[in-house]
Amino acid sequence: MPRATFLGHACVALAHEHHRLIVDPFLSGNPVAAAQPAEIDVQYILVSHGHGDHIGDAIAIALRTGATIIASFELATLCAGEGAKTHPMHVGGAHEFDFGRVKLTIAHHGGGHGENASRYTGPPVGFLVTLGGKTLYHSGDTGLFYDMKLIGEMNDIELAFLPIGDNFTMGINDAVKAVEFLHPRRVVPMHYDTFPIVSADPMVFARQVKGAEVVVLKPGASVEF
Numbered sequence: 001m002p003r004a005t006f007l008g009h010a011c012v013a014l015a016h017e018h019h020r021l022i023v024d025p026f027l028s029g030n031p032v033a034a035a036q037p038a039e040i041d042v043q044y045i046l047v048s049h050g051h052g053d054h055i056g057d058a059i060a061i062a063l064r065t066g067a068t069i070i071a072s073f074e075l076a077t078l079c080a081g082e083g084a085k086t087h088p089m090h091v092g093g094a095h096e097f098d099f100g101r102v103k104l105t106i107a108h109h110g111g112g113h114g115e116n117a118s119r120y121t122g123p124p125v126g127f128l129v130t131l132g133g134k135t136l137y138h139s140g141d142t143g144l145f146y147d148m149k150l151i152g153e154m155n156d157i158e159l160a161f162l163p164i165g166d167n168f169t170m171g172i173n174d175a176v177k178a179v180e181f182l183h184p185r186r187v188v189p190m191h192y193d194t195f196p197i198v199s200a201d202p203m204v205f206a207r208q209v210k211g212a213e214v215v216v217l218k219p220g221a222s223v224e225f
């Protein structure tokens, strides 16, 4: 069975058979990170957008391990410029990799990197990742959008990672509505309590969600799917 390990903030490590992936590896400077960048050994790194709390240590890990960075064309180009191996994709596009399938979804947010996020890194994305026949949805940073209903209709989502921290992304009420649209079997809240500005109580989220099991993972905890 594929396994997802929450490493804090929006970082999720995925493992299935000999395949190892990580999404949004913000570990250095992340006060809730459950791993150090040097401990990460993966073949693929998925990066949702260029903000520092998502691209994080992606380039350093890619250079050390030889992992391929999967990201939007603009963000992949930035990473390739730093010497990383990349697989550029874009919104609506899917690709079959050796580990399974990745499809990029829309996300309503920004995309910039470097000083004052001044370098445009393309639109932010979310990911549908199919591993061992099971589909995981990691929304990236986003506000609620009605097309989540379409994503839910067209995909049998086993596990969804959704932000609940408000301010920069959906807050609890909107994330509850997102679960209604996506109807995953299980949902894991993310992007909260990393910094005071994104404080949220995952138990409030858990109490409001209907039709899906809420799995609150502490950084470092795993779930099979």
Ligand code: NI
Pocket (backbone or CB within 6 Å): 049, 051, 054, 109, 110, 141, 168
């Ligand atoms: Ni962001």
Ligand code: MN
Pocket (backbone or CB within 6 Å): 051, 053, 054, 141, 168, 191
């Ligand atoms: Mn973020």
